[in-house]
Amino acid sequence: MTTASISEGVVAAGDIRIGTGRSRRFEGSEHGADVSYFYVENQPGEGPGVGDGVLRILGIHASPVIIQTFLD
Template structure:
């Protein structure tokens, strides 16, 4: 339920905030959507541990630089880049830049299902 006044169909950022930062967790099933996402703001050196999902995940780097690991491959993605990891393949990312990393992780599922490996 929205804690602030918003038009029908709008999810207010504060209502899906993770902790005290600006990161957010949107679970599509709770809002009539077929996709879910994490909007993440990480400081240098931060990022989620190695994990996998039973569906694909697509990342859009909005600001900063990330090292993304998908399976045995590592690559660097910068603002404006998009990358995808297939279902059931372990992956993670780390902010390797000097400033804030802003990244959108789009989950091809109305629910978020993730299994951490470390």
């Protein structure tokens, strides 16, 4: 049985926050992980969201880096 702290190896949201908002970007390669993710949370009027509610997006990548392709 191990007695390691639960928080050992956990990356805090504040450490991967994008700017001053609530969005986060986790690149697994920076933390010895083979998975990456991004999380976006925009309030009405922020970002590209349209409507009255909060926009939340979670993208999980089975890769140590986030792979993006922008289309014209």
